[in-house]
Amino acid sequence: MQSVWLKQALKADGGPGITPLDGDLKVDVAIVGGGFTGLWTALELKSRDTSLDVAIIERDICGSGGSGANAGHALPMWLQLPLLEQVSDTESAMNIGNAALKAIDDIRSVSAEHGIDSQISETNTIWAATCEKQSGHWDEMLRLMEGFQVHGYRYLDKDAVRNATGSDALVGGLIDDSSVLIHPGHLVRGLRRVALAKGVRIFEKTEMTKLGRTSPPTVTTPQGTVTARKVVLGLYGWSLSIPELRSSAMVMFTDAAMTKPIPDKLDELGLRGVSGFTDSRVFIEACRPTADDRMFWTKSGGWLPYGDRLDRCSRQPFRTESELRDVIGGYHPALRDVEIEGAWCGPIDRTMNGLPIFGRLPTCRDIVFGYGYSGAGVVPSRVGSHILASLVQDKDDVWTRSPLVSPLSRSFPPEPMRWIGGQIVKAAISRKDRYDHAGKEVGPITKFWLQFKPASYKPS
Ligand SMILES: Cc1cc2nc3c(=O)[nH]c(=O)nc-3n(C[C@H](O)[C@H](O)[C@H](O)COP(=O)(O)OP(=O)(O)OC[C@H]3O[C@@H](n4cnc5c(N)ncnc54)[C@H](O)[C@@H]3O)c2cc1C
Incomplete structure (x- = not known):
């Protein structure tokens, strides 16, 4: 595909x-x-x-x-x-x-x-949060960056992040001046x-x-x-x-989708030339405009291949078109129903x-x-x-x-333990992402399985 x-x-x-x-x-x-x-x-x-x-x-x-x-x-x-x-x-x-x-x-x-x-678009990428529970690592990150004499990161509050991305769904983030699209x-x-x-x-x-x-x-x-x-x-x-x-x-797939060119819609919504962003879910969502006036987005946590059988997974995204529309609709409700040019998925080697x-x-x-x-x-x-x-x-x-x-x-066991364990950890991650948005704490069993998850956007 x-x-x-x-x-x-x-x-x-x-x-x-x-x-x-x-x-x-x-x-x-x-x-x-x-x-x-x-x-x-x-x-x-x-x-x-x-x-x-x-x-x-x-x-x-x-x-x-x-x-x-x-x-x-x-x-x-x-x-x-x-x-x-x-x-x-x-x-x-x-x-x-x-x-x-x-x-x-x-x-x-x-x-x-x-x-x-x-x-190449110099509009940067923002490492953002979609709920209060996801935010909070900014202070630590900014302090660490100071120690390295790196000054490319700036904190953006909710209003600033809305101005930069056009999305109301983000509660804050770090913009990285040196990133490009x-x-x-x-x-x-x-x-x-x-x-x-x-x-x-x-x-x-x-x-x-x-x-x-x-x-x-x-x-x-x-x-x-x-x-x-x-x-x-x-x-x-x-x-x-x-x-x-x-x-x-280990490998897990990420789904991706791109709209048809929607210049009028982008103008109407003030989305032309906005910054790209990733959220801070464990199963990250990311979104960005393209140079030819489309919107593009991804969601990780897709197919989990058995062994090295990656090709069986790459034929179609893990999520249905409606589920993929919900992802973009979560950031830009007015884009939920625009025409999609293509949806695909690809492996992430973690x-x-x-x-x-x-x-x-x-x-x-x-x-x-x-x-x-x-x-x-x-x-x-x-x-x-x-x-x-x-x-x-x-x-x-x-x-x-x-x-x-x-x-x-x-780090990762052989099959079939890898796939079975992977499915359990995957379910634990989905639960954590859901609970974070509901402002709830996950239970001890979910916490136990989360310790086996590979690092996300920020290495750990
Ligand atoms: C949906 C998605 C979104 C992503 N978003 C970002 C992002 O925004 N920013 C970012 O930095 N990274 C992102 N990544 C990750 C990034 O794409 C990869 O890390 C990067 O492309 C890896 O490059 P590569 O050359 O190692 O792998 P590849 O481009 O996959 O090259 C490996 C090649 O090996 C070939 N191959 C496999 N087996 C064989 C064989 N037996 N014989 C000969 N050839 C073989 C494959 O066909 C393939 O072309 C994303 C990945 C995906 C899937």
């Missing part, structure tokens, strides 16, 4: 121009996965060494995963700083924070240099075009069916085997198909603490990986491309020593 973003981007770039692999191949670096992680890493490697022979192996088309389906909130990584500091030190945490700011600049500069219509489809397809122009070979409709943990490693596909000095896995939620990566992350993980596969040091973005990968995938490139080049530098290069964990 293609997102409206991806359909728009494919229409604009004249169709995919697919080249599947045709026979065996030897390269310096094989990257599996043609999303932001794979494409940024390919570009980073080429910028470091133009002579490297880099190939991307993508089972569908570039952008068909999370990168072409997301909400396009390009968020800096300030919220991650306290946790990063806890697992490393202040300087290493700030390095990541600054790299994330630079990543947003990279999106701007690559788009400007190569004519990518990323539709982008068109994820155009960006990912644009990066593909730039990568091709830089000499990266891209093989689409080419699925990795086996990963050889050999020296050198191999990537087997139905059309041939790729042998590479190094392999990069940029597989996002599909990382669960790699046994070594399975226990460090780690327990909400930080992505980069590293080398314990069973083969020549295979490196990056995943676990926990719902915010647009910016961290660019940060991670530096880390992955340094790992590929066997460097000992600020990137390979970064706190995001961390050991794999045993």
Whole structure:
């Protein structure tokens, strides 16, 4: 199921121009996965060494995963700083924070240099609350940010948040001056075009069916085997198909919907050019306008796949159209019944603490990986491309020593416990979100199960 973003981007770039692999191949670096992680890493490697022979192996088309389906909130990584500091030190945490700011600049500069219509909107994203029980973490967050000398966050009270978003449903929030909104489809397809122009070979409709943990490693596909000095896995939620990566992350889907262009309605309601926002539910809801006068929104807590069977879940959203309309209607009642252009869903790869993980596969040091973005990968995938490139080049530098290069964990159990436990935790989260809105406290059994939930928007 293609997102409206991806359909728009494919229409604009004249169709995919697919080249599947045709026979065996030897390269310096094989990257599996043609999303932001794979494409940024390919570009980073080429910028470091133009002579490297880099190939991307993508089972569908570039952008068909999370990168072409997301909400396009390009968020800096300030919220991650306290946790990063806890697992490393202040300087290493700030390095990541600054790299994330630079990543947003990279999106701007690559788009400007190569004519990518990323539709960057500087209207920011607000981390908002929809009920009193959700608010209250602002003070702590602002205090922590002061300690890091980060001044991008400002508190907005109910009136200010209404002015910024046009929604009466929000009771307050933190606006992040450095966040931007982008068109994820155009960006990912644009990066593909730039990568091709830089000499990266891209093989689409080419699925990795086996990963050889050999020296050198191999990537087997139905059309041939790729042998590479190094392999990069940029597989996002599909990382669960790699046994070594399975226990460090779980996947749950997020639903998304986009209206048809509604310029008159946006004008009438004063919603043209408003800020995007996420709420503070555990099953986050997010909403933003688009550059072509539509409204777009998401709600997490969708399908919970069994094992690595992600594709069974991605055919249609978890929620009915009416339930999705209720989400937007909760923020903008007058938009509840406007015509929807498309609704889809996509996986979110969650780690327990909400930080992505980069590293080398314990069973083969020549295979490196990056995943676990926990719902915010647009910016961290660019940060991670530096880390992955340094790992590929066997460097000992600020990137390979970064706190995001961390050991794999045993946070999530194997199936069937993962799925059964996941359903119970999912029910507990839904109950907590409902009770918060009713101003009620959840009981001890719900509290017990909530301790097993992975981190939400704010890492913990
Ligand atoms: C609905 C939704 C909303 C989101 N909103 C935001 C947001 O607002 N801001 C934000 O920062 N993040 C958001 N995210 C998360 C963000 O989209 C991801 O973190 C990011 O796109 C990850 O990029 P990636 O390249 O690692 O993954 P992907 O783009 O998914 O790339 C992985 C690729 O691997 C390919 N693949 C899988 N298995 C194989 C195989 N065996 N062989 C070959 N190829 C394979 C897939 O087809 C896919 O194209 C959202 C995600 C979703 C689903």
